[in-house]
Amino acid sequence: MTTGQKTVFGFLGIIATLLAVILGLCLGWPLWVWGLAAALVSGALLTGMAFTGRAQRAEPFPEGTLIDLPVRPVERREIQLTRVRLPSAERDYGFLLTATVRWCPRPDGPDRPMDGGALARASVVQRAEEVTRTSEPGRCSLVQHELSAALAVMLPDPYDLVDAHAVEVTLALDDRDQERLDRLAVIRKEQTVWEHERRHEQDRREYLHSDVLRDTGSAVVWWLTRNDEQIGRTVDDLGILAQLTSAANNEEIPELLRELITTPPAPEPVWGLADTAPSAPRTVADLAGDLFRAAGINPDQKGKYLLLIDTLASAVAENDPESAEEIRRRYGSIRRTEESAASPDVTAPTPAPNGDGPAPSMNGSGPHPE
Known part of the structure; x- marks a missing residue:
């Protein structure tokens, strides 16, 4: 029951009670008649309130209380997009978009002839282009999910004539572009490995030239540590170490070390x-x-x-x-x-x-x- 209905039943109960009191005083009712009259008035009020509440629950808006307004039917249509080329972050590579575009005229749009499918298709392609323009072609599978989320919401077109969104979005690359990207990826990996190998080789050359073969003394110490401190073998190899050090630094062999160099015998001629x-x-x-x-x-x-x-x-x-x-x-x-x-x-x-x-x-x- 509403608050107004409760107020009405309250006033009716007060009026009935006053009438019963006046009649009882005028007619000189005994006590049991007063109780019977109170019970009848209370029962009548409770019964009326119960029937009113049940009727309201059965029909909350009785006939004539609501205004019937005409509702314009919503027209929904679909159109296909097949392998539409979209730009990517790479200049010479593009995405291929395939999707189902669903659209409907806006309720407040002008009532005049128009090609709603073309408007919806252009709107979806424009929204998709904003996503793919900054995306790398190598991230095609990830960009597809981003694009599906961006096109899932139905939004009005730039002319505010139709609402459109896209479902079943598929994003792919041309087969030849995919092959080129795979080849470039392999080349980049091999180039990275080659760069590491080249730097490793340069470090080794720098280590040998600037540290090991800086002079004969450094070469002797290095050779001694590499041969488990075998002094006799190191002494026997002094001539070779002096030659290596001089060759590495483009210098002549010092006078003190020339006598340690033995000239190998000339090979005998073969008849x-x-x-x-x-x-x-x-x-x-x-x-x-x-x-x-x-x-x-x-x-x-x-x-x-x-x-x-x-x-x-x-x-x-x-x-x-x-x-x-x-x-x-x-x-x-x-x-x-x-x-x-x-x-x-x-x-x-x-x-x-x-x-x-x-x-x-x-x-x-x-x-x-x-």
């Missing part, structure tokens, strides 16, 4: 390869030298192997006279031995057209006359 450069192409004479070495033959012992060398040169001369001459020149032959032993006024016999010389005698005295 057969003296006049052949390591990078020169292999010739028939080189192959002949390999044959001699494999067979254990030393051509320097000319008295023992002259016949073999001359026979080999004669066989090669049929197809390659230059190689035969090189074999004779490098390893010696009976013909050249005879020419060097002959007197200056004796003319050496002319070789045959096929390059073979006269047959030597078995005792080595000279050729037999024909």
Whole structure:
């Protein structure tokens, strides 16, 4: 019950009580009649209040108490956005937006023809662009969640004609852009590793040049600690340490330390390869030298192997006279031995057209006359 209804029932109870008192005084009621009259008045008031409260609960707004106002129906529509390119923080990379745009005309908007879908789509794209413009393309998955939250609220468009928001928002990158970003990420990681390795190498070089090899004394102390304080070995390596220190500082070896440097013996020349450069192409004479070495033959012992060398040169001369001459020149032959032993006024016999010389005698005295 409302406060007004309670006030009305209060006044009715007071009036009924006064009427009962007046009647009782005028008619001279006995005491039991006074009690009965009080009970009847109280019961009537309580019964009226109960019925009024029940009726109010059943219909709080009785007919005629409310004003019926016409309600304009809300028109909701949807439109699709498919792979709309949006800018990113990187100039040459962009996001691709796919979403469902839901919109409805504003209730207080002007009643005139318009393309509400275009307005809603432009509004959603503009709001999405504000989010992606400052976002890195490598954070595509995180930006998608940010964009979904930013477009979830239905807001009016810039012309205040429609309300729009977006659902099912998907943000992606072009496949080729994603491949480029992955390659750049790999390159950046490798470059970081290379930079660390380069700085580590520079630190080591600086440590060796400025600390270890600063002078011979520093090198000796460093070498002594590295070899478990083996004094004898360190003393034996003084010459090497002096050479390393001088080379590292582009200085000459001090006079006091030069006598500690031992010159390694010169390597013995290998016969057969003296006049052949390591990078020169292999010739028939080189192959002949390999044959001699494999067979254990030393051509320097000319008295023992002259016949073999001359026979080999004669066989090669049929197809390659230059190689035969090189074999004779490098390893010696009976013909050249005879020419060097002959007197200056004796003319050496002319070789045959096929390059073979006269047959030597078995005792080595000279050729037999024909």
